[in-house]
Amino acid sequence: MQPSRRRGTPIDREVTLTKNSDLKVSNSRERFDRIYGAIREKICLLEYEPGASLSEDELAQQFGVSRTPLRRVLSRLEAEGLVESQHGVGTFVTDLDDQTLKEVYQFRLELASLIGRLGPLGRSEEDLERMRAVFMRCQRFAEAPTMPEFARVNSDFAQELASMIGNRPLRETVQRLFYVAIRVWIKTLPAERLAIEAAIFRDEVEDVLQALELADFEAVGYLHRTHLSMSFARLRQYLELGND
Amino acid sequence: MQPSRRRGTPIDREVTLTKNSDLKVSNSRERFDRIYGAIREKICLLEYEPGASLSEDELAQQFGVSRTPLRRVLSRLEAEGLVESQHGVGTFVTDLDDQTLKEVYQFRLELASLIGRLGPLGRSEEDLERMRAVFMRCQRFAEAPTMPEFARVNSDFAQELASMIGNRPLRETVQRLFYVAIRVWIKTLPAERLAIEAAIFRDEVEDVLQALELADFEAVGYLHRTHLSMSFARLRQYLELGND
DNA sequence: TAGGATTTGTGCGTATGTATT
DNA sequence: TAATACATACGCACAAATCCT
Numbered sequence: 001m002q003p004s005r006r007r008g009t010p011i012d013r014e015v016t017l018t019k020n021s022d023l024k025v026s027n028s029r030e031r032f033d034r035i036y037g038a039i040r041e042k043i044c045l046l047e048y049e050p051g052a053s054l055s056e057d058e059l060a061q062q063f064g065v066s067r068t069p070l071r072r073v074l075s076r077l078e079a080e081g082l083v084e085s086q087h088g089v090g091t092f093v094t095d096l097d098d099q100t101l102k103e104v105y106q107f108r109l110e111l112a113s114l115i116g117r118l119g120p121l122g123r124s125e126e127d128l129e130r131m132r133a134v135f136m137r138c139q140r141f142a143e144a145p146t147m148p149e150f151a152r153v154n155s156d157f158a159q160e161l162a163s164m165i166g167n168r169p170l171r172e173t174v175q176r177l178f179y180v181a182i183r184v185w186i187k188t189l190p191a192e193r194l195a196i197e198a199a200i201f202r203d204e205v206e207d208v209l210q211a212l213e214l215a216d217f218e219a220v221g222y223l224h225r226t227h228l229s230m231s232f233a234r235l236r237q238y239l240e241l242g243n244d
Numbered sequence: 245m246q247p248s249r250r251r252g253t254p255i256d257r258e259v260t261l262t263k264n265s266d267l268k269v270s271n272s273r274e275r276f277d278r279i280y281g282a283i284r285e286k287i288c289l290l291e292y293e294p295g296a297s298l299s300e301d302e303l304a305q306q307f308g309v310s311r312t313p314l315r316r317v318l319s320r321l322e323a324e325g326l327v328e329s330q331h332g333v334g335t336f337v338t339d340l341d342d343q344t345l346k347e348v349y350q351f352r353l354e355l356a357s358l359i360g361r362l363g364p365l366g367r368s369e370e371d372l373e374r375m376r377a378v379f380m381r382c383q384r385f386a387e388a389p390t391m392p393e394f395a396r397v398n399s400d401f402a403q404e405l406a407s408m409i410g411n412r413p414l415r416e417t418v419q420r421l422f423y424v425a426i427r428v429w430i431k432t433l434p435a436e437r438l439a440i441e442a443a444i445f446r447d448e449v450e451d452v453l454q455a456l457e458l459a460d461f462e463a464v465g466y467l468h469r470t471h472l473s474m475s476f477a478r479l480r481q482y483l484e485l486g487n488d
Numbered sequence: 489t490a491g492g493a494t495t496t497g498t499g500c501g502t503a504t505g506t507a508t509t
Numbered sequence: 510t511a512a513t514a515c516a517t518a519c520g521c522a523c524a525a526a527t528c529c530t
Binding site for chain 4: 330332
């Protein structure tokens with residue numbers, strides 16, 4: 001299978017095992033998406049905290065690729081504001097100063113109210129079922145909340161919410177800003193407030209789910225806006241507490 | 245193992261001549277911005293039309309760099325939806341189908357009304373002077389309009405308008421969508437309508453300038469929204485004419 | 489201040505994918 | 510169907526920038 005090559009290939013050919021047990025060589029697009037998604041998730045879930053250094057060599061080795069495709073991924077993450085590279089220094093997970101955080105949230109508020117107004121996509125029974133599943137996970141999670149699970153269920157809810165946005169540029173903007181903001185939220189949340197926040201979040205998901213069941217998409221947008229607004233107000237309180 | 249290539253550097257060291265006549269070697273960031281801006285401008289001004297093929301080799305040669313940094317630029321343009329690369333085939337300037345175009349404009353309408361609401365930046369006398377200069381160029385341009393000049397003055401106006409947006413995520417989104425939409429507008433505009441559109445555009449700039457002079461930023465946003473809405477309605481008419 | 493260590497950026501040969509003959 | 514041409518994708522050696530001793 002391997003053709004004769006004049007240069008050795010120290011990096012193993014990358015293969016993925018699909019659920020059908022078929023051996024399939026990833027093409028470059030899938031590879032990019034996979035690595036991109038993995039690193040973004042680690043950033044969002046604070047496995048890589050703001051300020052943390054991401055070594056190209058190390059990541060390349062981890063994913064079994066050379067630096068070239070990996071640098072492509074980091075370049076994309078940089079364009080979206082999640083990391084920042086400095087020649088000769090390193091690549092670092094970005095942090096958001098107070099002003100930037102405020103701007104991001106203000107913009108997200110306005111975008112939230114557009115969700116139900118700019119051609120929302122009707123929900124199929126499968127779509128509703130997925131959101132119900134998210135809600136049920138929320139319920140279980142609220143009983144025994146952990147920080148990583150909060151981040152995950154939050155992401156999944158945002159994902160489901162985004163999937164009803166028919167307007168593509170709006171949807172992509174909403175998603176991008178979510179990835180920018182979520183890690184700050186998770187990082188700032190005091191451990192002793194986790195249970196309360198988990199309950200609040202469960203209530204939001206419940207509200208949104210009810211509106212979705214009624215196919216009242218405008219209500220979905222405004223509900224989300226309201227909850228976003230209040231969670232930002234609490235976030236600012238937590239930030240002030242942390243600054244003391 | 246490796247034939248140690250003591251290879252020279254066939255590509256000349258890139259230098260830029262500043263206005264102070266200082267000889268200055270560009271660093272990688274400036275280089276990226278320069279190449280990125282140049283290609284984006286060519287796409288927006290239809291020097292590279294939708295569907296056109298952008299050869300990496302050719303562009304690299306044109307800008308006096310290797311394919312590596314150039315691919316970084318193309319990758320960024322791809323992330324922003326201006327080009328699309330296919331392995332083994334080529335890199336092509338994207339086109340917008342009717343549905344996408346509609347979504348982009350609908351979203352831009354909503355964003356326009358946010359311009360004056362999300363912390364607009366006060367205008368200094370210099371800022372106003374720059375916008376007055378744009379308006380004067382508009383007046384001269386409306387007397388003897390040409391298509392390339394339309395694109396240019398349109399870009400400059402959008403640039404000035406964006407510079408008053410205090411909310412950075414909003415500003416960047418507005419700019420990105422402008423670059424996506426402007427080339428479709430220029431491409432679709434029938435030559436016989438150029439004079440009329442030039443006059444309409446001059447009026448918009450005049451309206452916005454007046455609101456700016458009064459520091460009524462909310463009015464700026466809604467004026468822009470109104471003009472954007474009407475220009476999209478005309479755009480659809482032109483598209484229907486072109487489809488017959 | 490100088491130099492080595494480390495990191496990102498660049499150049500180029502080659503691998504891989506696609507279309508055409 | 511196989512071969513060829515040509516495009517993007519990748520791996521690696523080296524250049525350049527920065528930091529630390």
